[in-house]
Amino acid sequence: MMNDRIEGVAVLKQANVYFDGKCVSHTVQFADGSKKSVGVILPASLTFNTGVPEIMEGVAGSCRVRLRGESQWKTYTAGESFEVPANSSFEIEVEAPYHYVCHFG
Numbered sequence: 317m318m319n320d321r322i323e324g325v326a327v328l329k330q331a332n333v334y335f336d337g338k339c340v341s342h343t344v345q346f347a348d349g350s351k352k353s354v355g356v357i358l359p360a361s362l363t364f365n366t367g368v369p370e371i372m373e374g375v376a377g378s379c380r381v382r383l384r385g386e387s388q389w390k391t392y393t394a395g396e397s398f399e400v401p402a403n404s405s406f407e408i409e410v411e412a413p414y415h416y417v418c419h420f421g
Contacts, residue, residue, distance in 0.1 A: 324346065325346055328342060328344075328345065332355070351420055352420060356415050356416075357413070358413055359410050359411055360410055361407070361410075362407070364406055365405045366400050367403065369420075371418070372417075373397040374392050376415040377393075378394070378410075379392055380409040381406055382407045384406065
């Protein structure tokens with residue numbers, strides 16, 4: 317999964333801006349219609365809700381994550397990923413910019 321490029325995609329020009337700019341991403345769409353988002357989370361403590369399953373792939377930086385229903389926080393760094401089930405949520409804490417690719421479905 318870890319690669320420094322995503323080939324053969326269309327990039328939606330309008331940014332996805334969440335939490336007053338603390339998370340900004342762009343959607344990339346593949347020829348088959350599947351989508352990913354590529355973004356950055358700035359220092360913050362945030363809660364994200366999911367509609368479909370997601371895999372969050374760390375590209376740079378690190379974060380602490382707690383999935384809904386779990387009591388323990390886990391740390392993820394560049395090159396590591398975590399999975400979030402559909403119709404769930406996760407808390408994320410970031411102390412320095414965290415760059416990621418979100419794989420949907």
